[in-house]
Amino acid sequence: MNVRIWGARGSLPSPLTGRDVHAKVREALLAAGGRDLGSPEAVDRFLTQELPMSVRGTYGGNTSCVEVRQGNESIVCDAGSGLRLLGIELMEALAGAPEPCVDILLSHLHWDHIQGFPFFLPAYLPQCRIRFHGCHEALEKTLERQQCPDSFPVTLAQLPADVSFHRLDPGKDHEIGGFTVRAWEQLHPGKSYGYRITRDGKSVVYSTDSEHKSDGGDSSHRFVSYFQRADLVIFDAQYILLDAVNTKEDWGHSSNMIGVELALQAQAKRLCLFHHDPTADDATLDQLTEDTRRYVQICADQPDVMEVSVAYEGQELEL
Numbered sequence: 001m002n003v004r005i006w007g008a009r010g011s012l013p014s015p016l017t018g019r020d021v022h023a024k025v026r027e028a029l030l031a032a033g034g035r036d037l038g039s040p041e042a043v044d045r046f047l048t049q050e051l052p053m054s055v056r057g058t059y060g061g062n063t064s065c066v067e068v069r070q071g072n073e074s075i076v077c078d079a080g081s082g083l084r085l086l087g088i089e090l091m092e093a094l095a096g097a098p099e100p101c102v103d104i105l106l107s108h109l110h111w112d113h114i115q116g117f118p119f120f121l122p123a124y125l126p127q128c129r130i131r132f133h134g135c136h137e138a139l140e141k142t143l144e145r146q147q148c149p150d151s152f153p154v155t156l157a158q159l160p161a162d163v164s165f166h167r168l169d170p171g172k173d174h175e176i177g178g179f180t181v182r183a184w185e186q187l188h189p190g191k192s193y194g195y196r197i198t199r200d201g202k203s204v205v206y207s208t209d210s211e212h213k214s215d216g217g218d219s220s221h222r223f224v225s226y227f228q229r230a231d232l233v234i235f236d237a238q239y240i241l242l243d244a245v246n247t248k249e250d251w252g253h254s255s256n257m258i259g260v261e262l263a264l265q266a267q268a269k270r271l272c273l274f275h276h277d278p279t280a281d282d283a284t285l286d287q288l289t290e291d292t293r294r295y296v297q298i299c300a301d302q303p304d305v306m307e308v309s310v311a312y313e314g315q316e317l318e319l
Contacts, residue, residue, distance in 0.1 A: 001202045001319040002069045003232060007062030007082020008311035010208075010238045010253070010275035011112055015061040020281065027055050053289075053312065054282035060313030063112040064275060066234060068197050068204055073178040075197060076104045077206045077234075082313065083116030087123075094122050099129070103177040106134035107208055108192040109142040117143065118152050126160040133166045133176055135183050135193045140165040168193075184226055186210035188252035196226060202319045203229070205268070208236040208275045211251070212258045227266035231319045234311070235259040237273040237288070256292045263306060264299055270307045272317065285310050 028051060037043050047056045063080030076086065083104075094100035102122055107113060122128045132139055143165075144156045156163060168174050170183045170193060180198045185191060187210060194207035205227050212223065227233050238253035256273055263271040273292060276285060289310045296308055309315070 001199060001204065001231075003204055003234075003317040003319065004067045004069070005060075005082075005272075005274075005311045005313060005315040006065040006067060006086045007078075007080045007116070008059060008274055008276055008313060008315075009061050009063050009080075009112075009278060010236070011063075011278050013061050013063055013081045013112075014278040016058055024055050024282075031055070052286050054286040058282050058312070059276060059285045059310065061278075062313060063115065064107075064208060065116060066206060066274075068179070068206075070178070070199055074103070075177050075179050075181070076102060077195065077197075078107055078113045078208070079104055079115075079117045079120070080113050081116045081119075084119040084121075085313075087116075087119070087121040091121050091125075094125060094128055100125065100127060101129040101131065101177070103131050103133060105176075105181065105195055105206070106132060106136070106139065107194070107206070108188060108190060109134075109136055109138060110190065110209070111146075113209075114143060114146060118147055118154070123159045123161045123163065128161040130161050130163045131166055131176075132164070133168055133174070133181070135168050135170055135185070136191065137167070139167070184222075187212070192252070194223075194226060196230070202231050204319070205230045205233040205235075207233065209252055210236055210254060211249075212254050212262070223262055224266045227262060227268050230266065230268045232270045232272060232317060233259070233263050233266070233268045234272045234274045235263070236275040237292075238275045238277050256288060257295055260292060260295050260299060260306075260308070264296070268306060270309070270317070270319075272309050272311050272315075274311045276311070285312075 062082035064078040065080045065082030066077040068075045147156045168183050170185055174181045182196045183193045186194050192209040197204045236254050237256040237259050239248050239255050259271055293308050296306055
């Protein structure tokens with residue numbers, strides 16, 4: 001099973017600015033001082049092996065979109081602005097497929113999780129079927145409203161593709177595109193749902209836009225059971241712990257420390273932090289990576305018990 005991140009940002013897209021690029025170039029040039037970079041190979045080694053992620057690249061500014069794929073079958077989790085990039089990638093494969101179909105799970109209906117769909121190129125292929133799956137009653141109504149004439153020049157009904165909507169029952173297994181999917185309700189304004197996606201003995205948990213109360217009022221043990229022995233947990237860590245339990249309490253998001261504690265209790269193999277705050281720059285996310293890995297070492301009996309990463313655009317995770 002292959003998992004690819006197409007958008008990892010929360011709340012709204014936050015692209016790099018010219019000032020950000022200037023700072024990265026400056027830091028790279030300063031770090032290159034005194035090194036022999038006389039060949040393209042030497043430059044590539046320097047960039048990939050000596051510079052941190054915050055300098056050599058970016059975690060990205062697109063909002064939530066994750067692709068879970070095995071062979072020729074896949075499920076897409078959320079339709080944030082990262083969906084546009086996925087659509088470009090899919091065009092060639094779908095155009096040549098006998099019965100092209102895209103299955104999209106929606107965690108919830110806030111704008112940052114659906115805003116990429118009007119720009120999803122497969123929706124403009126007449127032969128393509130696009131199936132939305134989710135637990136909310138207003139799936140179709142919300143997507144229609146996003147593409148009403150006042151907001152977008154092409155309505156949902158005018159799209160050439162065959163777009164359909166399928167309601168899921170939380171707590172029950174559903175067979176979607178060759179995968180088994182189970183949903184559960186999370187704590188978030190307007191309701192959000194997490195998903196466990198399973199196939200051939202491998203499981204991915206997609207749990208974004210979920211708050212976990214520090215006083216235990218959110219029944220965290222329930223989430224441990226959903227995460228149990230997952231090969232990968234993709235977890236909303238938009239806030240630092242102090243904000244999550246103080247100034248931004250009840251905003252519907254969690255922290256890296258809560259993610260570590262829940263994933264360790266569940267004996268998950270990997271934890272990928274997701275839904276980054278739009279104000280968090282790349283250096284901040286580098287620091288989040290280091291802090292989280294240190295916290296795992298503090299909490300865990302064995303230092304290598306769980307692999308931790310911070311999601312970035314283009315990241316691929318093989319399970």
